[in-house]
């Protein structure tokens with residue numbers, strides 16, 4: 001395709017709510033050029049350079065968002081016409097009076113639509129609006145705390161979650177992960193914590209017979225259901241994050257300008273994607289996110305694109321499968337997704353024994369995103385080599401690696417708070 005044609009294509013990209021729609025389709029993956037080197041984030045698809053911050057913001061950023069949706073994640077659905085917030089309960093005596101627990105239901109005016117059970121804990125000692133960590137959980141809100149007033153997740157859950165059987169939580173599931181979520185410390189530190197479970201949006205299963213896409217398909221009718229190229233579970237979960245943010249920006253106890261999004265592993269991939277597409281999210285912490293998130297698709301360490309597409313085909317759209325053995329045809333790599341965060345802070349945190357997530361490749365991803373941060377006068381990584389274990393690089397392109405395995409622990413949360421402190425000012 002001629003450079004002129006590409007220019008026309010880029011010019012025809014426009015926004016519709018959160019979703020970007022291309023007026024003209026992009027070429028088939030097999031027609032894309034082979035590029036072993038990671039594509040330059042500051043070069044348009046037609047090869048012309050990005051020469052100013054305005055070029056980046058107004059044209060290259062929309063182009064990249066469009067490319068990621070088209071070739072990898074599927075479209076992030078738009079905000080529905082109706083988004084309702086219903087407070088289900090408010091308990092001022094959470095954790096012996098340290099915090100107030102709010103249970104909020106986020107719904108969309110249609111019984112066939114997913115409903116999100118959002119849990120929010122706010123420090124009672126706060127003098128004004130506080131920053132908040134929005135965190136995506138695997139095992140249900142009930143797993144974060146022993147408090148039995150947090151209802152069990154309604155949807156399908158992994159049997160590997162403590163107290164879950166046959167895909168559902170039992171009473172034994174309360175507090176199943178409480179030791180890894182130091183809610184008391186987070187409150188003492190002056191932060192609020194909000195959380196929701198991905199299964200409220202879309203169960204982590206290959207079929208698209210329930211959850212967000214099933215609802216969208218039923219709304220569209222049989223004539224225009226979402227196409228396989230338009231859907232992927234990570235995009236559905238990112239949509240869920242956006243709907244939770246819709247609520248958080250309205251809560252009078254929270255500082256809407258200091259919302260940090262945290263997710264571990266598959267939820268880390270989701271956290272980066274959601275933050276890259278929603279500027280209301282001020283800071284992102286994709287923890288041990290790895291392939292399909294923070295690790296390079298062209299990387300040679302750990303999980304490959306082919307492997308993730310085979311094991312978890314539903315996470316990405318149909319087009320992404322075409323890159324299984326052809327990652328060099330991708331018109332972006334994951335540094336471009338990190339660059340979509342600019343100038344906002346992002347922390348890629350890792351564990352030494354979690355080579356599946358390619359920690360060193362993630363450091364290179366940060367370095368490759370740097371030109372965009374520099375263009376926007378948002379600084380650089382601030383380290384020329386990967387730091388040793390236990391040393392936080394707290395620039396806006398932040399990095400951290402600790403000893404140990406693939407997990408999210410209380411110790412990791414302390415690092416998340418330290419990073420957020422550096423960018424938000426102390427929570428308290």
Ligand code: GCU
Nearest residue numbers: 265266267289290291303308
């Ligand atoms: C698997 C998968 C990873 C993912 C991880 C998780 O290991 O291969 O890509 O990050 O599960 O979500 O725990």
